[in-house]
Amino acid sequence: MASEELASKLQRRLQWEEGDSGLQPAPGAAPDPEPQPQPPAWAPTARADAELSAQLNRRLDINEGAARPRLCKVFHPYSEFPEFSRRLIKDLESMFKLYDAGRDGFIDLMELKLMMEKLGAPQTHLGLKSMIKEVDEDFDGKLSFREFLLIFHKAAAGELQEDSGLMALAKLSEIDVAMEGVKGAKDFFEAKVQALSCASKFEAELKAEQDERKREEEKRKVRQAAFRELKAAFSA
Secondary structure, X not given: OHHHHHHHHHHHHHHHHOOOOOOOOOOOOOOOOOOOOOOOOHHHHHHHHHHHHHHHHHHHHHHHOOOOOOOOOXXXXXXXXXXXXXXXXXHHHHHHHHHOOOOOOOEOHHXXXXXXXXXXXXXXHHHXXXXXXXXOOOOXXXXXXXXXXXXXXXXXXXXXXXXXXXXXXXXXXXXXXXXXXXXXXXXXXHHHHHHHOOOOXXXXXXXXXXXXXXXXXXXXHHHXXXXXXXXXXXXX
């Protein structure tokens, strides 16, 4: 009996979906719940097809040499750019984040346009695209932090043309970097040359930071001990 009732309900549902609006529910049978609107079946399929097509096209570009595989988003700037001091990398990171208006970890074409205008060296649309292309390792049309550091690496190594937009960026940002803390160096590139002459600069700076933290911890313990002694004297 239950099987017959279920079959009857399924038959009514099929007839309703085929447009049989004159169908009436059987006597004593509970009315079927009102069907909920469903999203078009093609929507997720279209998105999936577009994503798959983009991935296949990129794979073809990589195989043909028109694009390179994407680099890992997480990288170690101190080991990949040993000629830069820890302080310099931190200063450049602050500058990068300042112009990364979208907070997505990249400087795109419009953000680079704003940066160059702020630095006083505005570029044409083609000039901006040329700047990105020169260090764009993954061909995504924008600058990652690694590619941003690569600009200064190339500038210090003399690999940029003197009249290029990237060289203008490196030279003009010297003022910002100096103001952020590369003190005692008259020229930004002189500071990088000094860093090159010290292979263990990273380790030395790291040890200095650790020693400073230890000294601060010792001072804190001394202050706490003095306070306890003073408190004990008043309690007595």
